[in-house]
Amino acid sequence: MASSNIDLYVDEAYLLALINDEPLPISDEKYAEELHLQEALFNSSSIPRNPVYSDPKTEDEKQKNQQNREMGESSQTQLIFCGICMENKQNPEIYKGLTNCKHAFCIDCIRKYVASKIKENIAVVECPDPKCEQAIEPETCNSILPKEVFGRWENALFEAMIPGSQKFYCPYKDCSVLMVDDGEEEVTMSECPSCRRLFCARCHVQWHDGVTCNEFQNLGENERANEDIMMMKLAKDKKWRRCPNCRIFVEKTEGCQHMKCRSSFIIFIN
Known part of the structure; x- marks a missing residue:
């Protein structure tokens, strides 16, 4: 029991009367008031009659929940340096697709970086770090790239799987759709499945009407335009000769x- 700093002095008669719950033998009113004051001071220095106890298990859970909450807030506010924009970004702003090399770049920079590579028809996009050769997996960028960019990336990956000797593109610049020649049958005049215009599948150019493939391939690079082909056809019909010099x-x-x-x-x- 804690002791009071006040020196209590209680007359024995008054103390016995107080313990036995008997009327106090007060003869002096001033002395009785002082006794009551001492009794109040004595009770205030005692342990409470009904102390409140806390459940240790409940307190531990509260403390643990508080720690978890603080850790979660800390991870949200943690700053990570982006090696492209050279700025510190919060953890939710960092791209999580580089799981092999662990290099850190923000989502906005990765989006622009991948889009620039796809524009250059690069199918395998590597980590932006100059010393890293780890590739970025397309599926990790599906949610951060525009649909048209992601679709071009898929097409580039598909084209990369086709051998170069088997693929060519429609010679008309406003079409340029990819086509595949498996080499099983030699084809000359053919029709583009996209723009429906004729082209030569052997020379991979617009259809050279009236000129054989051998004649066309003997022409110079600056003699293969449509007007040059028309001149070749006219000269053939008129039996003109061409100076070899x-x-x-x-x-x-x-x-x-x-x-x-x-x-x-x-x-x-x-």
Whole structure:
């Protein structure tokens, strides 16, 4: 029992009367008031009659819940450095797809980085860290990429699986759909399944009407336009000859079987 700092002095007669619950033998009113004051001080320094006890198990659970709550708040506010934008980002803003190399980049930077690689027709996108060769798995980016970008990535991965000797694209620039030649049958004139225009499946160009594949492939790179093909067809119909030196077409109207080109090259005409 805790003791009071006040020195209590109680007359024996008064103390016995107080214990036995008998009337106090008070003869002096002032002395009785002082006794009551001492009794009040004595009771205030005692242990409470009905103390409140706490359940240790309940307290432990409260403390544990508080610790878990503090840890959760700490993980949410933890700052992680992004190696692309060079800024500190909170944990929910960090991309979680690099599980092998553990390099940290924010979601916004990974989204832009992957989109730029897909625009360059790069199918296998590696970790942005210059010294890392770990690839980014497409399924981990499905939720952060626009649908059209993710669709192009899937197409690029599909194209990467086809051998280069078997794939070519529609020669019309406004189409450029992917096509596959398995090599089982030699095909020349064919129709694009997308734009429905004719092309040469052997030369992989727009259809060169009136000119054989061998003739077309003997043409120079600057002689394969549509107007050049039309000129070749006209020269073939008119039986024009072409100077092998300056590549100018000449036509015989009269005279002997040979003529001299303006480049001083002699052309024999049958």
